[in-house]
Amino acid sequence: MTTAALAVDNARAWRARRLFRRFASRPPAVVGLVGVILVVLIAIFAPLISPYDPAHGDYNHVFLAPFSAGHVLGTDDLGRDVLSRILQGSRSSLSAGLAATLLAAVVGVSFGLLAGYYRGPLDTIIMRATDVMLAFPFLVLAVGLAAILGPSLNNAILALAISSVPGYVRITRAEVLGLREQDYVQAAIVNGAPDRVILFRHILRNCVSPLVVQASITIPTMIIGEAALSFLGIGVQPPTASWGIMLSSAQGYISQAPWYALIPGVAIAITALSFNLLGDGLRDILDPRATK
Amino acid sequence: MSENVLEVRQLKKYFSLPRSSGGTVHAVDGVDLTIGQGEVVGLVGESGSGKSTVGKCIVRLLEPTEGTIRLQGRDITTASRRQLRGVRTEMQMVFQDPYSTLNPRMTIGDIVAEPLQLHKLARGRELDTKVAGLLDKVGLASHLRHRYPHELSGGQRQRAGLARSLSVEPSLLVADEPVSALDVSVQAAVLNLLMDLQRDMGFSCLFIGHDLATVEFLCDRVAVMYLGRIVEEVNTTDLFRAPKHPYTQSLLSAAVVPDPKLQRTRQRIVLQGDIPSPINPPTGCTFHTRCPVAQIPLCSDTSPALTDVTGRSHFASCHLITADGTAPDVTHSQTTENAWSKN
Amino acid sequence: MTPRLAVKDLSVRFGTDEGEILAVDRMSFSVEPGEVLALVGESGCGKSVTAMSVLRLLPSIASVSGSILLDDTELTTLSTAEMREIRGRDISMIFQEPMTSLNPSFTIGFQIGEVLRRHEGMSRRQARERAIELLELVRMPAPRSRVDEYPHQLSGGMRQRVMIAMAVACSPKVLIADEPTTALDVTIQAQILDILRDLRARVGTSIVLITHDLGVVADIADRVEVMYAGHKVESGPVDDLFANPQHPYTVGLLGAVPRPDLAGGIQVRLQEIPGLVPVLRSEPEACVFAPRCVRATAECREAMPPLELLQPRQHAACFHPGSRVADYSEGVSA
Numbered sequence: 001m002t003t004a005a006l007a008v009d010n011a012r013a014w015r016a017r018r019l020f021r022r023f024a025s026r027p028p029a030v031v032g033l034v035g036v037i038l039v040v041l042i043a044i045f046a047p048l049i050s051p052y053d054p055a056h057g058d059y060n061h062v063f064l065a066p067f068s069a070g071h072v073l074g075t076d077d078l079g080r081d082v083l084s085r086i087l088q089g090s091r092s093s094l095s096a097g098l099a100a101t102l103l104a105a106v107v108g109v110s111f112g113l114l115a116g117y118y119r120g121p122l123d124t125i126i127m128r129a130t131d132v133m134l135a136f137p138f139l140v141l142a143v144g145l146a147a148i149l150g151p152s153l154n155n156a157i158l159a160l161a162i163s164s165v166p167g168y169v170r171i172t173r174a175e176v177l178g179l180r181e182q183d184y185v186q187a188a189i190v191n192g193a194p195d196r197v198i199l200f201r202h203i204l205r206n207c208v209s210p211l212v213v214q215a216s217i218t219i220p221t222m223i224i225g226e227a228a229l230s231f232l233g234i235g236v237q238p239p240t241a242s243w244g245i246m247l248s249s250a251q252g253y254i255s256q257a258p259w260y261a262l263i264p265g266v267a268i269a270i271t272a273l274s275f276n277l278l279g280d281g282l283r284d285i286l287d288p289r290a291t292k
Numbered sequence: 293m294s295e296n297v298l299e300v301r302q303l304k305k306y307f308s309l310p311r312s313s314g315g316t317v318h319a320v321d322g323v324d325l326t327i328g329q330g331e332v333v334g335l336v337g338e339s340g341s342g343k344s345t346v347g348k349c350i351v352r353l354l355e356p357t358e359g360t361i362r363l364q365g366r367d368i369t370t371a372s373r374r375q376l377r378g379v380r381t382e383m384q385m386v387f388q389d390p391y392s393t394l395n396p397r398m399t400i401g402d403i404v405a406e407p408l409q410l411h412k413l414a415r416g417r418e419l420d421t422k423v424a425g426l427l428d429k430v431g432l433a434s435h436l437r438h439r440y441p442h443e444l445s446g447g448q449r450q451r452a453g454l455a456r457s458l459s460v461e462p463s464l465l466v467a468d469e470p471v472s473a474l475d476v477s478v479q480a481a482v483l484n485l486l487m488d489l490q491r492d493m494g495f496s497c498l499f500i501g502h503d504l505a506t507v508e509f510l511c512d513r514v515a516v517m518y519l520g521r522i523v524e525e526v527n528t529t530d531l532f533r534a535p536k537h538p539y540t541q542s543l544l545s546a547a548v549v550p551d552p553k554l555q556r557t558r559q560r561i562v563l564q565g566d567i568p569s570p571i572n573p574p575t576g577c578t579f580h581t582r583c584p585v586a587q588i589p590l591c592s593d594t595s596p597a598l599t600d601v602t603g604r605s606h607f608a609s610c611h612l613i614t615a616d617g618t619a620p621d622v623t624h625s626q627t628t629e630n631a632w633s634k635n
Numbered sequence: 636m637t638p639r640l641a642v643k644d645l646s647v648r649f650g651t652d653e654g655e656i657l658a659v660d661r662m663s664f665s666v667e668p669g670e671v672l673a674l675v676g677e678s679g680c681g682k683s684v685t686a687m688s689v690l691r692l693l694p695s696i697a698s699v700s701g702s703i704l705l706d707d708t709e710l711t712t713l714s715t716a717e718m719r720e721i722r723g724r725d726i727s728m729i730f731q732e733p734m735t736s737l738n739p740s741f742t743i744g745f746q747i748g749e750v751l752r753r754h755e756g757m758s759r760r761q762a763r764e765r766a767i768e769l770l771e772l773v774r775m776p777a778p779r780s781r782v783d784e785y786p787h788q789l790s791g792g793m794r795q796r797v798m799i800a801m802a803v804a805c806s807p808k809v810l811i812a813d814e815p816t817t818a819l820d821v822t823i824q825a826q827i828l829d830i831l832r833d834l835r836a837r838v839g840t841s842i843v844l845i846t847h848d849l850g851v852v853a854d855i856a857d858r859v860e861v862m863y864a865g866h867k868v869e870s871g872p873v874d875d876l877f878a879n880p881q882h883p884y885t886v887g888l889l890g891a892v893p894r895p896d897l898a899g900g901i902q903v904r905l906q907e908i909p910g911l912v913p914v915l916r917s918e919p920e921a922c923v924f925a926p927r928c929v930r931a932t933a934e935c936r937e938a939m940p941p942l943e944l945l946q947p948r949q950h951a952a953c954f955h956p957g958s959r960v961a962d963y964s965e966g967v968s969a
Contacts, residue, residue, distance in 0.1 A: 338820035338821065338822060338823075339791075339820055445911050475677035475678055475847065476677060476847060476849070476888055476891045476892060477677060477887060477888060477891045477906075477907065477908035478677075479891065479905075480890075480891035480892075480893075480905035480906055480907050480908075481905075481907040481908075481909070483893070483905055484904050484905055484907060487904075502820065502821070504821075505892065505893040505894065505895065506893050508893065508895040508896075509893035509895050509905070510893075532895070532896075542822060543821060543822065546821045546822045546824065546825035547821050547850070548821075548824070548828075548848070548850025548851055548853060548854045549850055549853060549894075549896065550849035550850045550852070550853050550877065550889060550892050550894070551853055551877060551894075552852075552853040552854075552856075552873045552874050552877050553874060553878075554853075555850065555853040555854045556853075556854070560825065562822075562825045562826055562829055563822045563825070563826075564776075564826075565776060566790040566792050566793065566823065567790075567820070
């Protein structure tokens, strides 16, 4: 290896180590990261680690309490294993959280870039449109859209994504407005760089930190949103398990089997909290303005 | 006859304010400027004088309101962005703020290579060699090419910015206060470097600054701006030895010299008041509101023209400079002590 | 004469994510009544930290040791409430940035008056009258109408004048001016320096001037302390120090400023000081300037030289003092 290549590797390794050290010195962030990794692993390996088929009911054993023989988290109203359903439910929760966030980010960032960089009438149109969308509370908008689109996981994801586009547009636009005045953007213009180079190389790359932070805040919102839509029956459709559906079916039995409502609630809370903690940690290490 | 690298004629740049406050900022109000082959011209003035706006109009970061800008004989005043792309290798700019001049997400090597890549001037191994050569030229160690801007000091960043600008071997470099954000000892190093590079590469340079000593050190000729206009322009030696315009005289006398004995015995003219707003610049000579020797109504009614007052290319715009080129005596009209006695 | 302000063995440490930083190391200085003392150095030399620690305005991650005596009062042991009484009344400060140092939602008259109402117990009316007098003192044009204006209606130079008016409202014993003219244009700088000179003459205020501009020092200071990496490296009366600098850092600083007036208009090169101001983590075991110094020898790399009296009133911390121009090698990155 040449010395130059070594120098690159050393510099990279050193930077990575420093970022890692700063991350590691924040216990809540580490807890969040561990939580997120756990949930992701569970979602990936759900079929392998489920003790039962999550859709298989056993009418002889309905509402078994947690810690009963063979059913660590008990059974539900149809005698299905709650643990297996929680494990399967993590898949729709996570896929909704991640897919909707990604979709919202791609669309929102694109519009934000265009609005902030070109300004003018395009900016006015985009910003007025986001203002209109922001006039509705997030969940109300998502519920409305999901109802129009029809009940399914994919449509729920689409509805959630559209509802959170305005946040991304605003954040991106605000960043772009600041970045386009930076001297390195001016230098790129003086160098005759075409718009696409300026937009992607000089502007978008420098918006990444606030966007990553925004994404880590959106993911838990999306997870809760998916649960809410499924709870209302316009998200994931039975017999597929979802934490929202579990909550919804549990509400009829809240006095007989309180754990049945509690368990998916705790699952949602832990997952959302993990992403939030991770997001706070990322903001601390990525965004120099947030550090003391 | 060698052609001038830059010719600016009657450059004007107005900014309109938002409707609520109304009015127009006369940032640059009729500036003529010529820079010859290999010449270093200083543009000095205080904040609000419009000196940076002139620089930005020349590299077309701002659209001039009126006037013409000719770069090597080519009129670029109204060239489109596409047309400008061909001229971009001819003019470059270095910026003031070492922290925002480099893209924080790019390595120094990529930053310096970018103009060469954009203009397809080099690629592959040749590009590598060129970048290495440029870094060497500006005094940056070769291992720094893999570093990111935040890992460099302010002086090193300004060097990298210089390397980027000079990579395309421009014939004109607009330097907008490139050292004023740096510490004294670092300033010295960057100024030395800029001077060496200019001598070696022979580019013309418009050096925009507010520090008179720096300008005197670096420039062949100096233009002094006040409220969007050039009030005096002459070779550096004459400007500092025999300034004609009352504003130039006051500016020179207000600058502090790091020599206690000299500094405390110098004749000083302390101008009263602030620079007027360029939204409603004063009538007539724009300096008459602060000028210690202004003759009302002459100076407040008619705007003096920038004329050669000595016959040796010493341009100044003041009614009170006599036909034989004698400057108005500002020092005796109002000194610090006089200002004191009012209190 | 007993000094007005005496700082002795002041050390300031900052606890950061990346470990401890020693910002100021055993710094001592004193100011006589009516004297202008300049603390000079480049960014990162600890001059602002020194000033902030005198006013006890440092954030909580800083730990300060040493003694700070104002007349006979030891400031380091005062309670927060007692310190609040001292600030603005006995010691006040003006900052570099006049734009952000004023509250945008109150008139300048109110803000100047606030200091008077708190420390001197004046009524609103009295405070307003005194505010107008103070604005006159700092040569604000049309003080009677300006007193009711808001900061955003004023120019940078005028805002700095308001800051000075606030700072001297209670005729403080000591005024700490942190780069008071750095953000201002030369013609405005000249006005501000005149105002400071006037205050010293009329009110007898001692001024601690923090600056990197050697021209400003030459203009107004009586004595100079040159700081480098948290250490005092040279001190002396302004005339002696400029005419006959002893420490190579001072020599380098003076040589770095363009002086075409001396070279008859043709100055070929400026003095460079290669390298950077180091960040100290602990008390140095070598001269802090040695890595950048052309005079450095083995001796310099083994111990930090003590501050020694070299001229009648001039101290320097250097094993090889002298005012000869150091021939720094060229081309090293800044």
